[in-house]
Amino acid sequence: MGKIIRLALILTIFCVISAGALAFVYLFTEPKIKLNQKLSYDSSVKEVLPQPGKAVSVSPRGYSGPINMMVGVDRSGTVIGIKILNQTETPGLGANVVKTKFLNQFIGKTAKDQIEPKKDIDAITGATISSRAVCKGVKDALEKF
Amino acid sequence: MLWKNFNQGIIKENPVLRLMIGLCPVLAVSNSAMNALGMSVAVAFVLICSNWVVALIRKITPDEIRIPIFIIVISTFVTISDYIMQAFTPDLHHALGVFVPLIVVNCIILGRAEAFAYRNPVLNSILDGAGMSLGFALALISIGVIREVLGAGSVFGIPLFNQAAAATIMILPPGAFITIGILMAFLNKMENKVQ
Numbered sequence: 001m002g003k004i005i006r007l008a009l010i011l012t013i014f015c016v017i018s019a020g021a022l023a024f025v026y027l028f029t030e031p032k033i034k035l036n037q038k039l040s041y042d043s044s045v046k047e048v049l050p051q052p053g054k055a056v057s058v059s060p061r062g063y064s065g066p067i068n069m070m071v072g073v074d075r076s077g078t079v080i081g082i083k084i085l086n087q088t089e090t091p092g093l094g095a096n097v098v099k100t101k102f103l104n105q106f107i108g109k110t111a112k113d114q115i116e117p118k119k120d121i122d123a124i125t126g127a128t129i130s131s132r133a134v135c136k137g138v139k140d141a142l143e144k145f
Numbered sequence: 146m147l148w149k150n151f152n153q154g155i156i157k158e159n160p161v162l163r164l165m166i167g168l169c170p171v172l173a174v175s176n177s178a179m180n181a182l183g184m185s186v187a188v189a190f191v192l193i194c195s196n197w198v199v200a201l202i203r204k205i206t207p208d209e210i211r212i213p214i215f216i217i218v219i220s221t222f223v224t225i226s227d228y229i230m231q232a233f234t235p236d237l238h239h240a241l242g243v244f245v246p247l248i249v250v251n252c253i254i255l256g257r258a259e260a261f262a263y264r265n266p267v268l269n270s271i272l273d274g275a276g277m278s279l280g281f282a283l284a285l286i287s288i289g290v291i292r293e294v295l296g297a298g299s300v301f302g303i304p305l306f307n308q309a310a311a312a313t314i315m316i317l318p319p320g321a322f323i324t325i326g327i328l329m330a331f332l333n334k335m336e337n338k339v340q
Contacts, residue, residue, distance in 0.1 A: 014218075018220075033228070
């Protein structure tokens with residue numbers, strides 16, 4: 001019995017030291033991490049909104065997880081900018097949705113336009129599901145707006 | 146003697162190509178040279194620090210609870226490296242994603258703590274960690290460069306040739322297995338020649 005208590009005590013001491021070390025590092029890095037997140041959010045907003053309007057965040061379901069994207073819509077309801085913030089699509093195929101050549105096709109679309117891959121939008125070769133997801137994201141964003 | 150501690154991990158006991166441990170992150174993040182380099186640096190930091198601390202506390206570590214203590218030490222350093230990467234290299238942290246926290250369960254690190262640092266003095270353990278890290282980095286970066294060149298037509302993000310001519314399969318999971326297999330075969334062949 002005494003042994004178990006001794007072992008538990010030693011383990012507790014290690015945990016306390018570890019927690020202390022982590023708290024110390026967190027204290028120093030946390031403001032910088034917060035700042036990075038804010039900067040990256042601000043620069044995304046700036047990127048999708050060259051003119052005044054509203055930045056809409058949407059996360060359509062892609063081939064292997066959500067595609068987090070931001071769509072800039074101007075006051076008349078026209079897409080003026082689009083950026084993929086985060087995605088886990090297949091490298092070399094679906095991950096190509098981040099390319100500007102693909103994304104630029106959405107600029108100028110409004111809620112009245114048809115946005116269908118392979119018809120109105122040139123889909124990424126071998127990545128129909130990812131392309132469709134981005135189309136749906138833009139549609140959702142225009143609807144939300 | 147000290148030199149041998151350092152030397153061993155590089156080729157003779159290369160963790161990836163010889164001991165074949167820690168393969169999960171190797172397969173996952175070797176799809177580009179930059180990811181491979183970032184992962185190597187993070188693993189080196191954690192491995193060297195955890196070997197150092199484990200060797201330092203080995204005399205006061207009771208045998209029965211050594212594994213939980215190793216895990217506490219390792220996860221502390223992994224979390225520290227995770228915070229530091231988030232603060233100073235957010236793009237790299239973004240690219241490596243979940244594989245940074247998963248360094249905790251990388252068997253190279255626990256393996257070295259148990260097999261080496263728990264039984265050896267501090268300096269030897271640090272050198273063992275450094276050598277193993279270098280071996281891991283060499284293997285990971287070689288795989289990363291080969292896969293990125295063949296699969297994306299670039300190296301460290303610098304385009305070498307038209308991407309359309311690249312074999313996409315090389316940056317998909319099968320490319321990782323193919324590359325590791327060929328490198329292992331090459332290393333075995335070289336060793337046979339030396340003997």
